[in-house]
Amino acid sequence: xxxxxxxxxxxxxxxxxxxxxxxxxxxxxxxxxxxxxxxxxxxxxxxxxxxxxxxxxxxxxxxxxxxxxxxxxxxxxxxxxxxxxxxxxxxxxxxxxxxxxxxxxxxxxxxxxxxxxxxxxxxxxxxxxxxxxxxxxxxxxxxxxxxxxxxxxxxxxxxxxxxxxxxxxxxxxxxxxxxxxx
Numbered sequence: 279x280x281x282x283x284x285x286x287x288x289x290x291x292x293x294x295x296x297x298x299x300x301x302x303x304x305x306x307x308x309x310x311x312x313x314x315x316x317x318x319x320x321x322x323x324x325x326x327x328x329x330x331x332x333x334x335x336x337x338x339x340x341x342x343x344x345x346x347x348x349x350x351x352x353x354x355x356x357x358x359x360x361x362x363x364x365x366x367x368x369x370x371x372x373x374x375x376x377x378x379x380x381x382x383x384x385x386x387x388x389x390x391x392x393x394x395x396x397x398x399x400x401x402x403x404x405x406x407x408x409x410x411x412x413x414x415x416x417x418x419x420x421x422x423x424x425x426x427x428x429x430x431x432x433x434x435x436x437x438x439x440x441x442x443x444x445x446x447x448x449x450x451x452x453x454x455x456x457x458x459x460x
Contacts, residue, residue: 289316289341289367306408310401313365317400318393321371325388331379334392338371360411366403370396 321334342364349362374392381387 289313289320306401306405309365310404313367313404314370314397314400317367317370318374318389318396321374321396322385322389322392325374325378326385329383331375331383334371334374334378335368338367341365341367363407363411365400366407367400369403370400373399 317338321337324337325331325333327333345362345364349359349364352362353359373395374388377392377395378384378388381391
């Protein structure tokens with residue numbers, strides 16, 4: 279259960295789908311690589327653990343539902359409905375399931391062929407998804423709403439200042455060194 283939940287959360291946050299909405303084509307390549315990799319790793323783990331074709335699609339469906347919940351939460355905070363883009367995982371996961379079934383549950387074929395199919399199909403599905411986002415750059419600068427309390431209102435980034443600070447370096451090193459191993 280711990281691995282299932284953590285892998286789902288990792289996949290949802292891989293490539294940062296909110297950043298993907300904000301900056302659109304700039305992060306599309308990073309988003310595609312990270313999402314394809316995380317979907318393949320998580321879905322194959324799930325599928326090989328159960329040995330049941332169809333599990334990858336189930337896994338992608340869970341992640342889609344989680345992301346729709348996050349989308350609803352952002353919408354409730356006053357952001358536009360298309361501020362969070364829900365990645366299209368399900369068709370790519372279905373290709374992985376089909377590969378697993380067609381190769382008579384051969385795990386190596388599922389990893390190689392299914393993983394390749396995910397890597398080829400997911401960017402295509404999400405490119406269509408990305409075309410439907412309304413003016414992402416304007417939305418990124420327009421929100422959050424000014425009704426947020428001052429301590430929650432983002433400030434303009436000071437490029438180069440924060441990244442070289444000891445606090446940033448310490449927090450980054452601390453985050454890397456204290457990652458729990460499940």
